[in-house]
Amino acid sequence: GDSVTQMEGPVTLSEEACLTINCTYTATGYPSLFWYVQYPGEGLQLLLKATKADDKGSNKGFEATYRKETTSFHLEKGSVQVSDSAVYFCALSLGSSASKIIFGSGTRLSIRP
């Protein structure tokens, strides 16, 4: 079945370090891909998205490229900040219904000053 697999956390980095959170997916169709972020005590917020192969989504210094050949959508940032500490969810969508969205299990990121 359709699924999203992302690297397990927690991930702890020092401020200004480089970040990569791996995400791979399995889907029967051509999904849209998303990264959502959940800050402490809050709901999820869309961080970035890509709707077709080779698209690059970017926001707040984060980037992810839709790689159809490797079925991956890894999240990257060149220099993380303490304020980036949160849980990051990779997700895919196979339609406009919320029931068609599949979320990964989430990766907790902690940044040390």
Next chain:
Amino acid sequence: KAGVTQTPRYLIKTRGQQVTLSCSPISGHRSVSWYQQTPGQGLQFLFEYFSETQRNKGNFPGRFSGRQFSNSRSEMNVSTLELGDSALYLCASSPPATGANEKLFFGSGTQLSVL
């Protein structure tokens, strides 16, 4: 523009009780969906409503139910609570025409603890 509002923020109940959670979507959004978030299972889809009609339901027992009102506000109800129902319940709304495939807007959730 106000975001998605969920009430209450925290709830403590005991086994066997029932609970009702409320969600007010962003003004103009007619689609509301509910998710259960637990450390072990991540986000699990519960229901989706559009214009007062349930469009989809996730794989949850009949103790979980919901409804949507004409003003798009939604409620979900859990009857005969079990310890395993302890979770963060998230509500999300999505814009008309584009749907969830474009973007979901989440509330801060209701943290339910069942003792």
